[in-house]
Amino acid sequence: MTEQRTLEPEKLTKGLATVSKPVKRLDAEDKVKGKPLFADDYDRPGILYAKQLYSKFPHAKIINIDITEAQDSPGVKGVITRDDIPGKHTYGNVIEDQRALADVKVRFLGDVVCVVAAKTKRQADAAVEKVKVEYEELPAVFDPREALKEGAPLLYEERKTNAQIPQKVRHGNVEKGFKESDLIIKKKFTTPFLEHSYIEPESAIAFIDQQGTIRIKGSFQNPFTAREVIAGFLSMGLDKIRVQKTVLGGTFGGKDELMSAIGCRLALLSLKTGCPVKTTYSRENSFLESHKRNPFYMDYKVGVTKDGILKAVESDIVVDSGVYCSMSPYIALRGIVQGAGPYRVENVCSDAVSVYTNNPYTGAMRGFGSPQTNVAIESIMDIIAQKLDIDPVKLRLKNALKKGDVAPTGQKINHEVGLTEALQKTAKKIGWKKKRKKYSKKQTGDYRKGVGIACCMRGISLGAEGVDAAAASVSVQSDGRVIVTTGITDHGQGSQTVMAQIAADILGISIDRITYLEPDTSLIPDSGPTVASRSTFMGGNATKDAALKVKKRMIKIVAELLESPEEYVLVSGGRFYDRKSPDLEISFDEAVKVCNNKAVPLFEYGWYSMPAIDWDEEKGVGEPYFTYVYSVNAAEVTVDTATGKVKVDNFVSAHDMGRAINPMQCYGQMFGGAAMGIGLALYEEVEVVEGVMKDRNFDTYTLPTACDVPDFQGIIVERPDPEGPFGAKSLGEPATEVVAPAVLNAVAQAIGRRIYDLPASLERVLLGKKLSKYKKKKKG
Amino acid sequence: MLPEFNLKRPLTLNEALSEYAAGSYKIIAGGTDMIVEMRKEKSIDFDILDISGIPKLKSIKKEGGKIIIGALSTFSDVFKNEIVQKEVPLLKEAVRNAGSLQIRNRGTIGGNICNASPAADSVPPLVALDAEVNLVSTKGQRTVKLDEFITRPYATNIKEGEILKSITFSPPVCTGYHFYKLGRREALAISRMNVAVMLNIKGGVIEDAVISPGSVMPFVGRVTEAEELLEGNKPSKELFEKAGLKVSGIMIKESGIRWSTEYKKPVIKEMVSRALNFAAGTEK
Incomplete structure (x- = not known):
């Protein structure tokens, strides 16, 4: 592992003890020792185990559910079906179409018809088999392009169409743009279903406490979302549902809607039986029921002058949403908003529509639509470079956004943009000039090499996707130690360490004085979901707000004590002092004592809401995100042209993330993100044939090792954002969203042929097409 | 969830044989295939005879000029064994990347053979070595050639009451060898195809050639037609390419055109040719 860092002399972090430093993760030691308790580690006396019954058909009417035999089965304490739901049957962030228990229809093989709770797992397994469900099979549709056609089977008859909410971006006039172009490239691209592949499968336990509150502990990525869904399902107040996330073994966007469904089922079973109820999914069921990365079917048309100036980008994208909407329309939106690249393109016309099919449902997964469209636009950039005989790095530099430019959505870029620097540094680091030239010459032998580059911009946080605010609390204890909480959950990305660093530096104390508590929905205000790479920016700003309020209060007291003006009083290294006469000082602990004696409250809630954005969904114009992260990735590969095997020999990941609060964790994000992106490029696909998932474990679903x-x-690369905590923006998703095109561009140089459909498996690289052992049924 | 089952764990071979003859058992050694498969079943109608506790079946030794590998030797045991390392490095190379480290520590050579997966990494080298399997039951013993023992994918001609005791072969006489495994990734990969080759080159002429592919033919066995093409000739890239082409042709003759043929046809040719070049030192 090597690192390179460019730190301009920066007032913002001068004299800070922890921010910008590779502070050790708060949870590192415990995790290495195997100490954390994951959801499945929790137990309670009198516990029951839940087991769910899945649909038998990809699309069918449920005529009858007979649970009598299951109810009488040994050890069974409770059985729930659609008839037992006390409140709302549906939930969903965009369209309320998802059900914890199937209603009149099942729409895919992962729909749950019934759940039983029994004293042992084995009894639950046996009982669920005794549920008798009578179905009437319905015609199904598995290709979103087919699903859009007139007369295709409808998933939701009342909607009259399988299309969800069409999204668009309009900027300038593409017709004019194509007229001004000397070269027009038209290409199609596809990406497959992908599994998040968190190492810990879904798990939760529900029980009722002495106050009658339903408590649910589990592997929740978004506890506040889950609480709302569960409260609606049970028709109970939000105050009566308390969701606590346990230490998460990864999520990457995956432990969201399914965890809400699991929470609903366990809570209802717990209410029905009066017992604690738990479930932990097998890997096979986790694959079956959880959502996947959306397959994208992309038609792109890009126009460019002979000098390599981008003139127009037109794209038409169909997104497979599977049976539920989940976040698909917003995934489609992000896909097209970022789908013209981080370039000055004056004319853009992009349409994307997510479509219901009887496939597994799809939704948020690290990157959220942009990993797919980045493959298209960044592949086309290389095609242009080749046709115009311009170096791919130079072509990108020519078009790269700079401060003052207008982005492809029509948004004026008023912030500092580190893209050019990132491009130059990445090229230098991978040895671009020499290698690109060398590999362009005719290569002989089976092993061919190539080097590829790709870049992107990423809108930070939710932007046009929703209301965006987060809370934090900072509480200084009487001994000078501090407890920090935010509504942001740590999935393993290390957010708790970042929050602690921010609080420590604002309060001028060392980080080991800080204890970070993971959120519990009853103890910290709703801070929205922990998604969209928003932890550092949103949670960090809320933490900063809370810590500043406490600090201000302490400074007031200290200033009185030192007889210094408040504006002269600073705190660092565990002491308050007068910056004009530094001998005038008082330790942080002393200051706490004084405050306590004066009954000054040393706790505060912090709150941060995102600056206003301006996106017109109808017209497809405006400012979809408040600011952007700029990323550049480069890959060097060796392709065995006799077997189709690709080996990534070198990989460079560069990001203008505003400020690296914790550089070590930033490298962690970059390297993990790169591994995930290499999976998308070369290895991963959940094969779904006629609605049947063929890959349900890691034996056939090939992750890179x-x-x-x-x-x-x-x-x-650091171009601090004035709005970010210490200038920080975000990194989680940028780290993975532009990996695949860099790898694919390198492969294209190596073999002189381009892969348009992912993954670039052995067969695709060798033969240019996929081979599958699964045959599709003949139509009719 | 793993279905419920009855388990017997005998500690001697005799105990195992009489128990096996008396009951309705399936045998597990390391369990790395069968336990995984059993998770797919709701219930099973057999008992499990776990023979992993029989120390006698775990040894690797040389007797009367022959190498005898106890059926319960794990991949890791084989990999670390001095006799194997010294006298049959081909086998060592083949087990090096079988499964994962955990699987190599539990999975046994005997289990790998009896499971008879076409992708089994230990089988092609053992077939290349003309290995024989020694089977024992309460009724007696028999010895069968490995390529006759495995009859087709996932099937052997093991008889009721028989336990695979050991695998025997003579140390090979060869000047070069190679095991080529092609997987979808570098570790934890199931062989897409593999091939074990050995060459004995004397005075610049190939005296003996052995080519034993895995996941290529509908049976396990050497490809004698391709071997014959090599024998008596001088090693050269062109010759090895011809041998590769031969194996590829025979694959299609034996397996017919399958979904994977379009890929396997050119690739097995190249794998065989590469492996032979490695073995002959004419590395390409």
């Missing part, structure tokens, strides 16, 4: 990825190199 440590042996399949190179020694990653990371570059931190």
